[in-house]
Amino acid sequence: MRGLTLGYLVRRLGMFFLTIWLGATIIFIVPRLAPGDPVAAMVTRLQAQSGYVEGSAEMIEAWRARFGLDGPIYVQYVNYLRSVLTFNLGFSLSSFPSRVEEMIAQALPWTVGLLSVATIISFVIGNAIGALLAWRRTPAALRAILPLSFTFTSIPFFMLAILFIYVFAFGLRWFPPFGAYGRGLVKGFNWPFIKSVVEHGVLPAFSIVVASMGFWGLGMRGMMITTDGEDYMILAQAKGLRPARIFWNYGIRNAVLPQFTALALSLGGIVGGSTLVEYVFAYPGMGYLLYQGIVNNDYTLIQGIVFMLIVTTATAVFIIDLLYPFIDPRISYQKR
Amino acid sequence: MSFSQASENARASVSQEAAVLQVCDLRVYYDTPLGAVRAVDGVSFEVYQGEVLGLVGESGCGKTTAAMAVLRLVQPPGRIVGGQVFLNGVELTRLSEGELRRIRWRELALIPQGAMNSLNPVMKVRDQIADAIETHEGKQPARELKERILQLLATVGLPARVYNMYPHELSGGMKQRVCIAMAIALNPPLIIADEPTSALDVVVQRVVGETLLRVKEQLGVSIILIGHDMGLQAQLANRVAVMYAGHLVELAPVLAIFSAPLHPYTQLLIEAIPTIKQRKPLKLTEGLTHDLRNPPPGCIFHLRCPHAMDVCRSEKPPLREVRPGHFLACYLHA
Numbered sequence: 183m184r185g186l187t188l189g190y191l192v193r194r195l196g197m198f199f200l201t202i203w204l205g206a207t208i209i210f211i212v213p214r215l216a217p218g219d220p221v222a223a224m225v226t227r228l229q230a231q232s233g234y235v236e237g238s239a240e241m242i243e244a245w246r247a248r249f250g251l252d253g254p255i256y257v258q259y260v261n262y263l264r265s266v267l268t269f270n271l272g273f274s275l276s277s278f279p280s281r282v283e284e285m286i287a288q289a290l291p292w293t294v295g296l297l298s299v300a301t302i303i304s305f306v307i308g309n310a311i312g313a314l315l316a317w318r319r320t321p322a323a324l325r326a327i328l329p330l331s332f333t334f335t336s337i338p339f340f341m342l343a344i345l346f347i348y349v350f351a352f353g354l355r356w357f358p359p360f361g362a363y364g365r366g367l368v369k370g371f372n373w374p375f376i377k378s379v380v381e382h383g384v385l386p387a388f389s390i391v392v393a394s395m396g397f398w399g400l401g402m403r404g405m406m407i408t409t410d411g412e413d414y415m416i417l418a419q420a421k422g423l424r425p426a427r428i429f430w431n432y433g434i435r436n437a438v439l440p441q442f443t444a445l446a447l448s449l450g451g452i453v454g455g456s457t458l459v460e461y462v463f464a465y466p467g468m469g470y471l472l473y474q475g476i477v478n479n480d481y482t483l484i485q486g487i488v489f490m491l492i493v494t495t496a497t498a499v500f501i502i503d504l505l506y507p508f509i510d511p512r513i514s515y516q517k518r
Numbered sequence: 519m520s521f522s523q524a525s526e527n528a529r530a531s532v533s534q535e536a537a538v539l540q541v542c543d544l545r546v547y548y549d550t551p552l553g554a555v556r557a558v559d560g561v562s563f564e565v566y567q568g569e570v571l572g573l574v575g576e577s578g579c580g581k582t583t584a585a586m587a588v589l590r591l592v593q594p595p596g597r598i599v600g601g602q603v604f605l606n607g608v609e610l611t612r613l614s615e616g617e618l619r620r621i622r623w624r625e626l627a628l629i630p631q632g633a634m635n636s637l638n639p640v641m642k643v644r645d646q647i648a649d650a651i652e653t654h655e656g657k658q659p660a661r662e663l664k665e666r667i668l669q670l671l672a673t674v675g676l677p678a679r680v681y682n683m684y685p686h687e688l689s690g691g692m693k694q695r696v697c698i699a700m701a702i703a704l705n706p707p708l709i710i711a712d713e714p715t716s717a718l719d720v721v722v723q724r725v726v727g728e729t730l731l732r733v734k735e736q737l738g739v740s741i742i743l744i745g746h747d748m749g750l751q752a753q754l755a756n757r758v759a760v761m762y763a764g765h766l767v768e769l770a771p772v773l774a775i776f777s778a779p780l781h782p783y784t785q786l787l788i789e790a791i792p793t794i795k796q797r798k799p800l801k802l803t804e805g806l807t808h809d810l811r812n813p814p815p816g817c818i819f820h821l822r823c824p825h826a827m828d829v830c831r832s833e834k835p836p837l838r839e840v841r842p843g844h845f846l847a848c849y850l851h852a
Binding site for chain 1: 589591593594618619620621622623624627628630631634635636637638639640641642649650653654684686697700
């Protein structure tokens with residue numbers, strides 16, 4: 183009776199594309215609601231820099247045509263949708279000959295690598311600490327020490343990052359202070375490169391883990407306390423089950439369910455990068471790219487990154503929707 | 519065999535000599551900032567082999583707390599402050615966690631209150647029953663284990679398909695019967711049934727009641743039946759213990775409790791049972807319940823008792839056997 187039905191899959195897929203279409207449309211509309219004209223604004227900026235630009239009117243016309251801004255709005259919209267759905271995200275405004283999808287393609291692996299590892303480590307450690315804090319049988323000494331690990335959560339990411347750079351990069355010289363890999367290394371699947379990537383990743387990942395595990399921990403602690411009061415926990419105890427089994431199969435197994443939804447959403451959101459951490463470590467990921475896009479008024483780049491975010495978040499939600507019935511039997515694929 | 523006939527037969531088979539459980543002067547207090555609430559304050563009783571002992575009283579009288587203390591499952595801030603609990607001669611309150619864990623379910627099972635939430639929602643019925651079996655008897659061959667679980671489900675009148683189902687796919691009555699199947703999985707000598715029929719409709723209450731009775735018949739297990747469902751008590755119990763404010767006030771064979779109750783509280787309780795022809799008002803409205811942190815001197819019930827005498831206000835009546843098998847804590851029938 184349970185099981186993945188075609189109807190469910192189709193409904194979910196429909197939802198998936200609807201989300202992306204809506205998101206793409208909003209990105210299309212919002213900049214056009216703003217007063218002014220991006221091309222004219224750019225030419226004005228050029229004029230401001232160099233005093234006078236010859237044939238500025240022709241230039242504006244030519245650029246409009248180049249960026250497809252001269253047609254009526256619905257033609258622009260159809261062209262936009264067509265290009266966006268083929269991941270043709272246009273030229274970057276700030277570094278003109280580069281295309282946005284190429285810039286994203288270069289930054290994406292770094293961010294996905296760094297943040298997915300950091301998010302999962304943070305999820306595991308945070309949930310473990312949270313569950314232990316709520317568990318009645320946790321040794322008192324451990325219970326006294328564990329909350330200390332959450333104190334870092336109240337310190338902002340970037341402050342922590344600066345502190346780590348100071349201590350571990352400049353003070354102890356254990357890890358490099360910035361970048362994603364050492365200079366002069368051949369990119370590829372070779373040991374020196376991989377080693378360098380890992381070394382460069384440790385500090386950013388560590389600061390993300392330390393700063394975000396409190397989020398998971400506090401959520402888990404609350405869920406675990408609620409779960410611990412459930413009747414089935416008392417019955418499990420009455421059954422004489424081993425404490426470890428009660429902790430895992432009856433406690434955590436139930437308490438962690440809402441955490442998975444949050445995990446899926448945060449994994450979906452990681453392509454947006456962690457702007458502040460990447461900025462502090464000059465890490466060439468999406469966050470850093472987004473930062474550059476914002477400082478340089480690079481609308482196409484920002485649009486491209488936001489579009490990527492919409493696609494990955496929708497994908498993550500789609501995947502968790504498909505997986506959820508496996509982790510929580512009460513959720514079924516059936517239409518209610 | 520009809521339900522009532524079966525109850526009669528079951529009553530006859532009780533052995534009066536062999537006590538499975540002896541509870542002596544049990545005290546359970548809940549610590550609060552304003553002092554300890556004496557939820558169970560010196561309760562003693564015995565449960566004989568093959569009998570159903572009913573434990574009744576109003577909400578908050580300490581009946582569930584007393585049962586939880588026997589299981590040593592009192593939840594903080596509650597704690598057992600005194601008394602002994604002997605299960606087949608073993609003193610439970612002195613056991614270490616590990617020793618206790620080995621005795622639990624094998625010797626003493628629980629049919630929980632509110633079966634709605636008593637099953638782990640993410641585990642199949644079969645795994646939850648297997649959990650109880652394999653924890654105490656070690657890893658079992660898959661086929662034998664399945665046979666055994668199906669047999670248990672059949673005993674409580676559940677279809678075999680329940681084996682593979684999750685708790686949310688079952689009705690309330692089915693869940694309760696899964697809990698009963700789980701309770702008898704290891705054939706324990708004593709089962710504590712904590713309001714097994716509360717939150718069920720009357721038809722399902724009857725089914726669960728019959729299931730309990732059948733289980734008792736077949737296995738000869740002793741049951742402590744907690745609850746204020748007086749109809750269920752009348753049908754299942756051999757003896758009934760009445761609790762008031764953490765004290766046991768009367769303990770007698772079920773017929774005596776229903777037809778000739780001696781304690782004023784029991785009398786008011788029995789009088790308040792409505793019949794199908796007549797609604798009866800609860801007469802127990804005079805006086806206030808005392809503060810459980812600071813019980814009055816003398817009899818625990820004297821503030822609300824219609825027959826309170828001087829001695830009741832100063833001396834605490836002991837639980838004495840006023841007639842054969844009829845225990846009472848009251849000066850009226852001295």
